[in-house]
Amino acid sequence: MSDVMLDLNSVDKFYGSKGQGVHAVCNISMKVMRGEIIALLGSSGCGKTSMLRMVAGFEAVSRGKISIGDREIHALRPVERNVAMAFEGYSLYPTVTVRDNIAFALKSSKFSATDVAVKVDEIAAMLEISTILDKYPSSISGGQQQRASLARALIRDADLYLLDEPMGQLEPQLRTLLRGRIKAYIKERGLTAILVTHDQTEANALADRIAVMEDGELQQFASPEDIKKSPANIFTGTFVGEPPMNVFPARASISEETVCLRLNENIDLSYPADAFSAELRASLAEMGDIVLGVRPYAVQRRDTGSLATVVVNQWLGDQSHIATNFAGGSLVLVEHDRTQLSEDEQIAIYLEPSDIHIFNSKTGMAISHGARLIG
Amino acid sequence: MSLELTNISKSFKDEMVLDGVSIQVHEGKTLVLFGPSGAGKTVLLRLIAGVIEPDSGQIKISGTDVDGVEPEDRNIGMAFQNFALFPHMDAHANIASPLTAQKQDKSAIQSGVQTLAKLLKIDHVLDHKPKELSNGQKQRTALARALAGKPKVLLLDDPLRNVDAKLRFEMRLELPRLLSDQNTTVIYVTQDYKEAMAFGDEIAVISSGVVQQIGTPEDIYLTPANIEIARLFGDPVINYLDVTVQKDAVGIFALVSDKRVDLNSGYARAVGQDCSLGIRPESILFVPASHPGAVPVTVEAETPLNEKTVNLCLTARGREIMASRPSGTVGPANGPAFVSIEAANVLIFDKHTGELIEPDKFY
Amino acid sequence: MQKNSNLENVLRGVAITAIILFFMFPILWIFLMSFQTNETILRVPPSPFFEPTLTNYRSLISGKLEGSTATLEIAFMSNLYNSLFLSVTSVTVGLILGVPAAYAFARLKFRGSEDIAFTLLSFRFAPPLLVLLPLTIYFQQIGLADTYGGLIWVYQLIVLPLILWIVRGYFEDIPADIEYAYRIAGHSFWATFRKIALPLAGPGIAAAGLLAFIFAWNNFIFALVLASADKQPVTVGALAFITASGINYGQIAAGIMLSIAPTFALALYAQRYLVEGLSLGAVKG
Missing domain, CATH: 2.40.50.140 (Nucleic acid-binding proteins)
Known part of the structure; x- marks a missing residue:
């Protein structure tokens, strides 16, 4: 038995007729290891739900192969795939109680009635739905239905657990609490799970690796930390991270002593040449036009430097988010204490070379992170 | 006092949704209504808008009791959580609807819509029907429509809830400025404590139909009236x-x-x-x-x-x-x-x- | 799954053909009959091949029914006109009354609104004869018997509940927030009804109107009891084809073709609305 639990091999999905249809999923290959939690992260319409539905068997694969363990499953019916799924739209059976909804998947299995009751109580306690077990789906709130649907999926014994926006309807506080519990539940049992979400906080908190999707294409598939530290392209850089990464078009000029990144006629960022690796300097000299990215928390305020004008300063209790006008664009800073800055005040900005991400201005692909060439 | 609610109560069937709510907002200020879902925030907005009537209590807009005043005569603007755009009208007609109601002439309507659309960066999609707009554009169209009539009171019902994280962040930075430029009194409903902290001159924390605490973001964060409020503000929780x-x-x-x-x-x-x-x-x-x-x-x-x-x-x-x-x-x-x-x-x-x-x- | 798809397609094709044959064959056969004489129709075995004739249509339009022994005067064309007039007017009146009422039932939850709405629907439960006998007496006393006005009034029993319940479902499907938004923007209740509710419920209203038209057109019993010869619609008038001297099948077939033509054309034209209207509106209502 291999350690790869789910293997997607060059999977495509087309909707509609040829020529004018939608290419919802474009040639995606990825491997999910046993015991791993994967998040498919992207905005609505990026193809993440189509992917999940193809794995579950509710959509046919247009091209490519899907395997679970050693079994090729893309031609099997959903019931034959041994996957459990929690739906975004709850989809509970309306004629039976929440308890029976959750226990339904265990009815046909080897467990005795008391074992089933114990398991249901346990999972209901974890998801904070113990008090509504004897109610019918129509009499409980959307958030409760969603948790019941999640419980029904997690209680099963399946090779793979598919969770489609499992916490979209929940309140922020409850979401934070349940994230931790669900992760612990999955990890303790060594389950393999795929989570579809548009909420990056959720993806970061739950997933071992995140697959960032956009326009049906896999943008990056890496650990949350790697995505944050080394975004593969401008899209991932600006999509993952809250607040999003600041990006500016720039022109690089390289001399013997300095590396100069010119953002516009007023703003040059000059660094001693040795702050950047020789290979990076060489490719910068060759390209000229680049896109420069810097994370909001890495933007530093100094006594001298390039000037930015404060537009808003929002204190959120534990952080201050400061938006400024900088080099004809918007630059956002995050500071971890309460910053006293008022509108229209000028501040001096400094960007450390090790915090700078450089992207190809034409393809949007990352060239360097922290002044070192990729690869 | 631009908006004054005194002792508002409302129940649906046997369920008490609002129980003696009193709130005051000064002209040009923003009050955030913050609380979990089911707390009665949206009902309160609807009472102010006049689409439902309170069981008891008084609502004053600019010093006038609006009891019995129809929604169209209250001089308010409202943006809905689900946008509530008119599906059979293009974005232009949507934004223009408060202006046509005011019987403004064509050129005034045209320029009014254009100004707002430019400000909200939707001037290139004005001829699109709502279903052709992206979520972000829908949200901006709804906001423009709410602002177009230059209302005295602007009601925003969790307008950023259904847009993605990046846009939500951008709007969180943009919106306070836009609102202060319009100089209207704003009631902003949200479940996101960061939005509440960022937008509110004052925050009213509501739960179970009762106002738990009213204060500046600073008051609420640093001296929450009870442990529930303390738990609602801050990530991770206190x-x-x-x-x-x-x-x-x-x-x-x-x-x-x-x-x-x-x-x-x-x-x-x-x-x-x-x-x-x-x-x-x-x-x-x-x-x-x-x-x-x-x-x-x-x-x-x-x-x-x-x-x-x-x-x-x-x-x-x-x-x-x-x-x-x-x-x-x-x-x-x-x-x-x-x-x-x-x-x-x-x-x-x-x-x-x-x-x-x-x-x-x-x- | 993919291997099955060919077999599935073949089976699906067979099933569809069977259904089409089952439902369309009578219509096709009547269509063919309407171009034949009684002799060709009644020959054994029947055959779809014959020499077409327009005599059936000619005699209907001219109003002279040529039986095997004598010529009978019939008012088929005026019956057709009556049908058209009664149906169109009834539906128009039904829409004028029913659409605002449906809006009221959908939006204004007043005391007893559910009961009233249900009472209106219950008109459809009772067998028409139950209502008809007392109505005949009342109509004679107040002078409404054998008038178009009286018939249109009675037709509301068919048309109004239908329009009310379908359109109500449609109005309920419009999110209330959209209407609130229009009112808050400064428009009156009536402006909101005209500019938001009506256009958005448009397909439902069209479907309800169409269905009401078909029901009104097909009505038989009300007109049979309440109308005399010159006010009778085509459904009642068709009785005249059964004469003491025999039945002229060719002319009946031609009469059927003429009388289903308007509803058939309407239904074909608005098929999309009809299906959508029935499946969306009625399910919810």
Whole structure:
């Protein structure tokens, strides 16, 4: 038995007729290891739900192969795939109680009635739905239905657990609490799970690796930390991270002593040449036009430097988010204490070379992170 | 006073949705209604808009009692959580609807719509029907429509809920400025405490149909009226530990991990009382063992969260607490460590009622 | 799954053909009959091949029914006109009354609104004869018997509940927030009804109107009892084809073709609305 639990091999999905249809999923290959939690992260319409539905068997694969363990499953019916799924739209059976909804998947299995009751109580306690077990789906709130649907999926014994926006309807506080519990539940049992979400906080908190999707294409598939530290392209850089990464078009000029990144006629960022690796300097000299990215928390305020004008300063209790006008664009800073800055005040900005991400201005692909060439 | 609600109550069938709500908003100010879903926030907005009637209480807009005044005569603008755009009209006609109601002439309507559309960066999609707009564009169209009639009172019902994180962040920075330029009185409903902190001149925390606390973002964050409110603001949520406030020759203190944590001497009246000690995650700092008042903990796990690193720690008594620090700063990933808890950053709540116990000032 | 798809397609094709044959064959056969004489229709065995004739249509339009023994005067064309007039007017009146009422039932939850709405629907439960006998007496006393006005009034029993319940479902499907938004923007209740509710419920209103038209057109019993010869619609008038001297099948077939033509054309034209209207509106209502 291999350690790869789910293997997607060059999977495509087309909707509609040829020529004018939608290419919802474009040639995606990825491997999910046993015991791993994967998040498919992207905005609505990026193809993440189509992917999940193809794995579950509710959509046919247009091209490519899907395997679970050693079994090729893309031609099997959903019931034959041994996957459990929690739906975004709850989809509970309306004629039976929440308890029976959750226990339904265990009815046909080897467990005795008391074992089933114990398991249901346990999972209901974890998801904070113990008090509504004897109610019918129509009499409980959307958030409760969603948790019941999640419980029904997690209680099963399946090779793979598919969770489609499992916490979209929940309140922020409850979401934070349940994230931790669900992760612990999955990890303790060594389950393999795929989570579809548009909420990056959720993806970061739950997933071992995140697959960032956009326009049906896999943008990056890496650990949350790697995505944050080394975004593969401008899209991932600006999509993952809250607040999003600041990006500016720039022109690089390289001399013997300095590396100069010119953002516009007023703003040059000059660094001693040795702050950047020789290979990076060489490719910068060759390209000229680049896109420069810097994370909001890495933007530093100094006594001298390039000037930015404060537009808003929002204190959120534990952080201050400061938006400024900088080099004809918007630059956002995050500071971890309460910053006293008022509108229209000028501040001096400094960007450390090790915090700078450089992207190809034409393809949007990352060239360097922290002044070192990729690869 | 631009908007004044006095003792508003409303029930649907037997369920009390609002119970004696009183709120005042000054002209040009923004009040955020914050609370969990089902708290009655949306009902309150609808009462102000006039699409439903209160069972009792009085609503005054610019000093006039609006009881019996139809929604169209109240001079308000409203943006809905689900946008509620008119599906059979293009974006232009949607935004223009308050202006056509005011019977403005064609050129005035044209320029009014154009100005707002430019400001909100939707001038290139004005001829699109709602279903052809992206979520972000829909949200901006709904906002433009709410602003177009230059209303005295603007009601925004969680307008950023259904847009993606990036756009939500952009709008969080843009919107306060836009609103202050319009100089209208705003009621903003949200479930996101960050939006509440960012937008509100004042925040009214509502739960179960009752206003729990009204105050500036600072008041609410630093001196929450009860433990529930403290838990609603802040990510990760505030830690609370059950303690008994004690007193000895040195001063007032409580025990955490069997170590002394000194408290403000103003808490003398709470001595002997069972309390919950509320400590914000960002106020728990990792320190060397030699630091005075260092409290021993065991670090269990480390997770990143929005430019912060959050450590889950266990106290010596096995209670979980969360500590957060800026990303990139050094801290222990796991194992034994020491934290310091500063007296100034500690909140004390009555364990039974959950109410905040404020320190007496004159000590 | 993919291997099955060919077989599935073949089976699906067979099933569809069977259904089409089952439902369309009578219509096709009547269509063919309407171009034949009684002799070709009644020959054994029947055959779809014959020499077409227009005499059936000619005699209907001219109003002279040529039986095997004598010529009978019939008012088929005026019956057709009556049908058209009664149906169109009834539906128009039904829409004028029913659409605002449906809006009221959908939006204004007043005391007893559910009961009233249900009472209106219950008109459809009772067998028409139950209502008809007392109505005949009342109509004679107040002078409404054998008038178009009286018939249109009675036709509301068919048309109004239908329109009310379908359109109400449609109005309920419009999110209330959209209407609130229009009112808050400064428009009156009536402006909101005209500019938002009506256009958005448009397909439902069209479907309800169409269905009501078909029901009104097909009505038989009300007109049979309440109308005399010159007010009779085509459904009642068709009785005249059964004469003492025999039945002229060719002319009946031609009469059927003419009388289903308007509803058939309407239904074909608005098929989409009809299906959508029935499946969306009625399910919810």
